[in-house]
Amino acid sequence: MKLTGAQILMKVLKEEGADTIFGYPGGAVIDIYDELVKTDIRHILVRHEQGAVHAADGYARASGKVGVCLVTSGPGATNTVTGIASAYMDSIPLVVITGQVPSHLIGNDAFQEVDIVGITRPCTKHNYLVQSVEELAQVIKEAFYIARSGRPGPVLVDLPKDVINSITSYHAPKKVKLRSYNPTYNPNMKQLHKVIELVKMARRPMIFAGGGVILAKAHKELTEFARKAQIPVTTSLMGLGAFPATDPLWLGMIGMHGTYRSNKCTAACDLLIAVGVRFDDRVTGRTDTFAAQAQIVHIDIDPTSIRKNIPVSIPVVGDCKITLGHINHLLNDEDLGNLSEKRSGWFAQIAGWKAKTQLAYAQGSDIIKPQFVVEKLYQLTDGEAIITTEVGQNQMWAAQYYHFNDPGHFITSGGLGAMGFGLPAAIGAQVACPDKLVVDVAGDGSIQMNIQEMATAVQYGLPVKVVILNNGYLGMVRQWQELFYNKCYACTGMEHAPDFVKLAEAYGAVGMRATRPDEVEKVLSRGLSVKKPVIMDFVVEKEESVYPMVPAGKPITEMLLV
Numbered sequence: 001m002k003l004t005g006a007q008i009l010m011k012v013l014k015e016e017g018a019d020t021i022f023g024y025p026g027g028a029v030i031d032i033y034d035e036l037v038k039t040d041i042r043h044i045l046v047r048h049e050q051g052a053v054h055a056a057d058g059y060a061r062a063s064g065k066v067g068v069c070l071v072t073s074g075p076g077a078t079n080t081v082t083g084i085a086s087a088y089m090d091s092i093p094l095v096v097i098t099g100q101v102p103s104h105l106i107g108n109d110a111f112q113e114v115d116i117v118g119i120t121r122p123c124t125k126h127n128y129l130v131q132s133v134e135e136l137a138q139v140i141k142e143a144f145y146i147a148r149s150g151r152p153g154p155v156l157v158d159l160p161k162d163v164i165n166s167i168t169s170y171h172a173p174k175k176v177k178l179r180s181y182n183p184t185y186n187p188n189m190k191q192l193h194k195v196i197e198l199v200k201m202a203r204r205p206m207i208f209a210g211g212g213v214i215l216a217k218a219h220k221e222l223t224e225f226a227r228k229a230q231i232p233v234t235t236s237l238m239g240l241g242a243f244p245a246t247d248p249l250w251l252g253m254i255g256m257h258g259t260y261r262s263n264k265c266t267a268a269c270d271l272l273i274a275v276g277v278r279f280d281d282r283v284t285g286r287t288d289t290f291a292a293q294a295q296i297v298h299i300d301i302d303p304t305s306i307r308k309n310i311p312v313s314i315p316v317v318g319d320c321k322i323t324l325g326h327i328n329h330l331l332n333d334e335d336l337g338n339l340s341e342k343r344s345g346w347f348a349q350i351a352g353w354k355a356k357t358q359l360a361y362a363q364g365s366d367i368i369k370p371q372f373v374v375e376k377l378y379q380l381t382d383g384e385a386i387i388t389t390e391v392g393q394n395q396m397w398a399a400q401y402y403h404f405n406d407p408g409h410f411i412t413s414g415g416l417g418a419m420g421f422g423l424p425a426a427i428g429a430q431v432a433c434p435d436k437l438v439v440d441v442a443g444d445g446s447i448q449m450n451i452q453e454m455a456t457a458v459q460y461g462l463p464v465k466v467v468i469l470n471n472g473y474l475g476m477v478r479q480w481q482e483l484f485y486n487k488c489y490a491c492t493g494m495e496h497a498p499d500f501v502k503l504a505e506a507y508g509a510v511g512m513r514a515t516r517p518d519e520v521e522k523v524l525s526r527g528l529s530v531k532k533p534v535i536m537d538f539v540v541e542k543e544e545s546v547y548p549m550v551p552a553g554k555p556i557t558e559m560l561l562v
Contacts (some may be wrong), residue, residue, distance in 0.1 A: 005133040005164040006035040009097070012140040012173065013041060018068045018095075020044065020059060020431055022052040026072020028099025028112065031164045036070075044431060044460060047452040049076050051424035053083025053154075054413075054450070057092050058428030061411045062386060062436075064217065066093045066147050067428065073099040074112030077158075078119065082418050084154050085123040089415025090238060091215060093152035095143045096124075102162040103131065117158050125153030133166035137173040145176040150183030151302040152215055183301060187318030187326065194314050195273070195297050196330050200339075202271035204346045205231045208254060211238030211414065212276020212300060213320050214407040219243065221324035222275065228331055230339050231273070232350060234262040236283055237399055238414040239276070245383075245403035251350070252359075255283040256550045257396045260357035261350055263548070263556040266291050268349070273297045276320045279309040280415070289555035299323050357548075357561060359400055368517050370394070370469040370540040374401040374441065376520050377467060380528060385437040386411065386429050390422040390446030393475035396546045398441040420449025426464040427457055437465070437528065444470040444497050444537075454507040457533040465527055466535045468500055471542045479545045483560070504535035513537040 003011070009032060013021075020042045025033045036043055046052040049071045056067030067087075071080055077098040087094050101110040117129045126146050128139050136159075143155040199205065213222050213235075219242050226233045226249050233243045234251040243250060252259030254266060266272065272294040277283070284290040287310060295313040298306045299320060306315045316323060361371040374397050377385075387402055388411040389395040395412055404410045411429055413421040422440040430438045440447075447468055457464050469475075474492040481489050504511030510530050514523040520538065527536040548559040 001170045002167050003170045004031070004035070004167050005136050005159070006032045008133070008136050008170055009140060009159070009164075010035050010039050010041070011170070012137050013068065014039065016141065016144040017065065021068045021070050022046055022055040022059070022428065023070035024049050024052055024072070024076060026076050026099060026112075028073035028101065028161050029070060029159070029164070031161070032070065032099070044427070044456065046424065046456050048450060049079035050083050050420065051450050051453045051456065053080045053087065053094065053096060054418070054421050054424035055428035055431070055453075056094050057083060057087050058388060058411050058425030059432045060092050060094060060428075062408055062429035063432035064408070066095055066144055068095050068097070070097045071099070072112070073101055074114050077114055077116040081120060081123070082416070084120055084156065086413045086416040086418040086421060087154040088123045088125065090211060090413065091152050092154065093147040094154040095147055096154055096156045098156060098158050099164075100129070100158045100160040103160045104162070106160065116156065120156050124156050127156035127158070129158045130160065130163050133163050133168045136163060137170065141173040142176050142178070146181065150181075151212075184303070184317045185301070185319040185322055187299070187316050187323045189326070191314055191316045192323070192326055192330060195316065195327060198271050198295060198297065198314070199229050199231070199331070203342055204269045205229075205271040205273065205343075206251070206265050206269045207231050207233045208235070208266070208272055208274045208277055209233060209239045209242045210236045210275065210277030213239060213242040216276060216301070216320035217407070218276070218321035218324050219407045221321055221328060223247070224328050225324050225331075228328060230343060232265065234258070234265065236277055236280065236414070237412065240399060240410040241404035241407040244405040246405055253399055255556060256285070257400065257546050257548060258556070259359065260548055260559060260561070261353035263550070263559060264353050265350060267293070267555070267557045269294045271295050271297070273299070275299045275324065278305045284310065285550050285554055285556040289557075363517060365517060368514065368520060368538055368540045370397050370471070370538070370544055371401050372517065373467065373469060373520055373524075373538050373540065374398055376524055377439065377441075378402045380521070380524050381437060381439070385409070385439050386433060388412065388422045388426040388429060388438065388440045390440070390442040391417045391419045392443050392446055393479065393546050394441050394443040394446070394469045397469065419446040423447065423450050423464070423466060424453045426466075427453055427462055430462040430464050439465045439467055442466055442468045443475055444468055444472065444500075445474045445494050448497070451503070454504065454509055454533060454535070458508040462533065463531050464533050468535065468537045469540050470497070470500070470537050471540050471544065472497070473542060476546070478543070482543065482545065484551070500535050500537040509533040509535060511535050511537070513539070515539045
C-alpha cells in the first residue's frame with residue numbers, strides 16, 4: 001500500500017487512539033490538513049498556537065489520554081514553547097506535531113524555518129526531526145509511547161514538508177521497544193516491607209501526595225491506604241483531587257499557600273510518605289527545615305526525582321498505583337489493630353491546629369471578596385465542576401476554597417505557572433468531557449493572555465464559563481509588593497482593562513458582571529445555567545491578599561496568617 005507521509009501520519013494517529021487535534025494551519029502543514037479533513041479525527045481550530053498546546057494539555061488531564069496538537073513551522077512552532085514547557089513541568093502526555101521547511105533547506109535560513117528541535121530540547125521528554133518518510137510511522141508510534149509511559153511528558157515531532165509529501169510503501173510500525181528507555185513500574189518488595197514497618201511504628205505519620213498519583217490513576221489506592229492505616233493526607237497544588245477533600249483525614253494543601261495544619265503537621269510528623277511528588281520549592285520552603293523530625297519515604301516512577309531536592313530514608317522507584325496496591329495488600333488487620341490508640345494524641349493535635357487557624361475571610365456588605373466568589377461557585381456546583389485556572393491569586397483562591405473530591409477536576413499550570421493557561425485548558429477539558437460543567441477561574445490580568453480563545457469556544461459551541469476575579473491588578477505581584485516592597489506597586493496596575501461584558505458579547509459569548517456581594521450568587525447561577533460560553537466579571541476587593549503565605553526562603557511553619 002503506497003501512502004504519502006501525511007496519509008501515514010493520519011493512519012498512525014488513528015491507531016494510537018487520537019480522536020481530537022488542536023491546531024492552526026500554515027504552509028508547512030497544509031498537506032497534512034488536506035488529509036486531516038478526510039478523516040473522522042476532530043480538529044479544533046484555536047486562535048493562537050499557545051492556546052493549542054494548553055488546550056491539548058487540558059484535554060489530556062481531563063480525559064487521561066495523550067493530547068495532540070498540530071502547528072506550522074517557524075512562528076507557529078515557536079508559539080508552542082510556553083505550552084510545551086508547562087506540560088513538561090507538570091508531566092502531561094502530549095504529542096506536538098510541527099511543520100518544517102523541506103529537508104534540503106534546513107540550515108539555510110529559509111522562510112519560516114526555525115530549529116524547533118533545538119529550542120524545545122530542554123522542555124520536552126523527547127523530540128524528533130523526521131528525516132525520511134520510511135521512518136515516519138515508527139517515530140509517531142514511539143512519540144505516543146514515550147509521552148504516555150513512565151513519567152509522562154510532551155514529545156515533539158518535527159516534520160519537513162518533503163517528508164509529508166513523499167510516498168512510500170506503508171508497513172505497520174513495530175511494537176515500541178527502546179533499549180535506553182525502560183521505566184520501572186514494579187517496586188522493590190524489600191523496600192515496601194521496610195515501609196510497612198515504619199507505618200506500624202509511627203506515632204505521627206502523614207501522607208504527602210502529588211500530581212503523580214493523579215497521572216497514575218492511583219487515587220483509589222491512596223485513599224484506601226490512608227483510611228486503612230489511619231494516616232492524615234496533604235497534597236501539593238498538582239495533587240488536589242488525589243484524595244477527597246471532604247474526608248476527615250484531609251489536611252488541606254501544603255506549602256507556600258497551604259493550610260496552617262498541613263504545614264504544622266509536616267514540621268511535627270515522624271514519618272512522611274511522599275507519593276508522586278517532586279518536592280517543589282513552593283512546597284518545601286527552606287529545605288533544611290522541611291520535615292526535619294521525620295523519616296521520609298519517597299515513592300515515584302522517576303528515579304531522578306528521588307533525593308533531588310530532599311534526602312529520603314526509603315526510596316521506592318515504581319508506579320504509584322502498583323506500589324500503593326502492594327502496600328495495601330501487605331497491610332493486614334493484625335498490623336493495624338492498635339494504630340488508632342497509638343495516634344490519638346496526633347489527631348488531637350491536628351484538630352487543635354485546625355480549630356486555631358482555619359482558612360477565613362470577612363465578607364462585608366459593600367465590596368466583594370474573591371474568596372466569597374469561589375466559595376459560592378463551590379456551593380452552586382456541589383463541587384462537581386472541572387475547574388481550570390489562570391495563574392496568580394485566582395489560582396490560589398481556587399485551590400483553597402473549592403474542595404476537590406475527584407482527580408482530573410482541578411487543572412492548572414503548577415510548575416511553570418503560565419498565565420493564559422486557564423481558558424484554552426478549559427476548552428480542552430470541555431472537548432474531553434462535553435457533559436461536564438467546566439469553569440476557568442481567572443484574574444483580569446491573566447485572562448487577557450489568551451482571551452482570543454473565546455472565539456474558539458464560541459465557534460465549536462463549547463459552553464465554558466470564565467469567572468474573573470477582577471481586582472484591577474496583577475494581584476500576586478501586587479501582594480508581594482505590598483508585603484516586601486513597602487507598597488510600591490510598580491507596573492502592576494491594570495487600570496485600562498477592557499469591559500469584559502462587552503468583550504464577551506463581541507466574541508458572541510454571554511457577558512455578566514457583579515459589583516456587590518448580593519449580586520454574586522445571582523450572576524453565578526445565571527452564568528452557570530446558560531448553554532453558551534460565558535464571561536462573569538466580579539469586581540472584587542482591590543488589595544485582598546492570599547493567606548496563609550510563607551515568605552520565599554522561609555520554613556513552611558513561618559506563615560503570614562493575615
